Amino acid sequence: MHFDACPVAIRMSVMLSMLADGEAHKASSPAVVRNALQRVRSEDHALLPPRTTVFLEGFSRSPQYRVVDGCVATSQTLSDGRRQIIDLVGPGRLVGLGLGDRNRYSAETLGLTRLEPIAEPLSHGDLETALNEMLARSQALTMLLGRKTAPERVASALLDLAGQFGRPARQQKRGAVTFHLFPTRTDLADWLGLTVETVSRCFTRLKKAGLIDFQHSDRVTLLEPLHLARVASGDRPLS
Amino acid sequence: MHFDACPVAIRMSVMLSMLADGEAHKASSPAVVRNALQRVRSEDHALLPPRTTVFLEGFSRSPQYRVVDGCVATSQTLSDGRRQIIDLVGPGRLVGLGLGDRNRYSAETLGLTRLEPIAEPLSHGDLETALNEMLARSQALTMLLGRKTAPERVASALLDLAGQFGRPARQQKRGAVTFHLFPTRTDLADWLGLTVETVSRCFTRLKKAGLIDFQHSDRVTLLEPLHLARVASGDRPLS
DNA sequence: CGCCCGCTTGACACGAATCAAAAAGCGTGG
DNA sequence: CCACGCTTTTTGATTCGTGTCAAGCGGGCG
Structure with missing residues (x-):
């Protein structure tokens, strides 16, 4: 390293x-x-x-x-x-x-x-409520960093960000959510314990698998949130 | 996996x-x-x-x-x-x-x-004090899991456990500390985001490097805590 | 004594990091 | 408007650390 x-x-x-x-x-x-x-x-x-x-x-x-x-x-x-x-x-x-x-x-x-x-x-x-929430999020990140694979981490991150930044506006079919991606690939890598390249590759794979979509690198749509959630929890291996 | x-x-x-x-x-x-x-x-x-x-x-x-x-x-x-x-x-x-x-x-x-x-x-x-401490520890673990190498993780863990379980009794030369290691190698692996084998190999390497010692797998002595701390923080690469 | 379980060690595989380079954005200035 | 330079993202080739698989070792307990 x-x-x-x-x-x-x-x-x-x-x-x-x-x-x-x-x-x-x-x-x-x-x-x-x-x-x-x-x-x-x-x-x-x-x-x-x-x-x-x-x-x-x-x-x-x-x-x-x-x-x-x-x-x-x-x-x-x-x-x-x-x-x-x-x-x-x-x-x-x-x-x-x-x-x-x-x-x-x-x-x-x-x-x-x-x-x-x-x-x-x-x-x-x-x-106390705020500290409890911070603790819960920190522990979830611990599980992510300690035990999840790269695609699982990226899927988890996207779901988390969708929850925080996703518009309740869902004019899109099914449960699709679109939101502005504030973190860059580098930020995501530093969050998820990965490198920029690995994050980018996971984005590409998720896009090719039809789970997400994006034209610009900072505007993402989750096309299949439920499927993505299964990837995030390791229930389905992605490709 | x-x-x-x-x-x-x-x-x-x-x-x-x-x-x-x-x-x-x-x-x-x-x-x-x-x-x-x-x-x-x-x-x-x-x-x-x-x-x-x-x-x-x-x-x-x-x-x-x-x-x-x-x-x-x-x-x-x-x-x-x-x-x-x-x-x-x-x-x-x-x-x-x-x-x-x-x-x-x-x-x-x-x-x-x-x-x-x-x-x-x-x-x-x-x-609030207790929650703050939990949060601080959780964030330290986050850094460990996200960005530290296997030897750095094990060194960090040993220092943490020495702080919690080390006797203030220091009849030993220099800053050496001996303590009972409650977690098994498997427990340590599950804590540090590694496998049993990797934890075991890191113990062996730290022992051969003269930083720690142990006769039984559950009783450890930190021979060079300061050096170990440098390994834990990545300041020195270990062999 | 002998089984069992945890620990250690070795050979090998694989996922993610590293190194490298092309492609895509994006602001700046002509 | 396009050309230029810089940054970010993407993609490819390769390396490396850690995981996986397998086999021995050793200590504790029945």
């Missing part, structure tokens, strides 16, 4: 904390300034461009947000650059929970994303 | 609920009865033999326990029998949290284990 020694800072394009500071960063690089100007604030909602770092692993504990629109990826990175995405968070879900006094993971936006800061602290009940 | 279709029930030797029911199960199989007789109750502590199922995935929500002595494994099983151990829980830690109205995972003892039922419900603070 081979990994470039790629410092975290290089992957970072914009940090939310910079945006929040307003005038304090005039000396920033052109790219940072340009992205920062895209920020729109209205009624305490921050509209963030893709690839904005919301907070960074190892830094002091960050505030919590609710994702209103778009998608946030939380991830951890090994010292040699290997990255593991912990979760992909879609509309309605919370980011920044379960941190101690230091962030245990990073968070970045995968598309144009609207975040709502959580004003008053959550009730104990809400917090 | 090939898996025997092995129903969950076959793996189960004793269920805690049976033990608690006292006389209600005279018709049980001889093995179950024999194990059940080993039960000792004193002051609300249950002393359970190895391979006792504390609760089972899919069944209605079980009570919560604190591990006093011994070790409990929590796991999920795929329909075709593939098993993933979610966590190994040692003394002082809690089992049975984060369940909805149905158990999302099973729990079984790996050695002679003393469990203490949690009498009054936990305070919100304690619950």
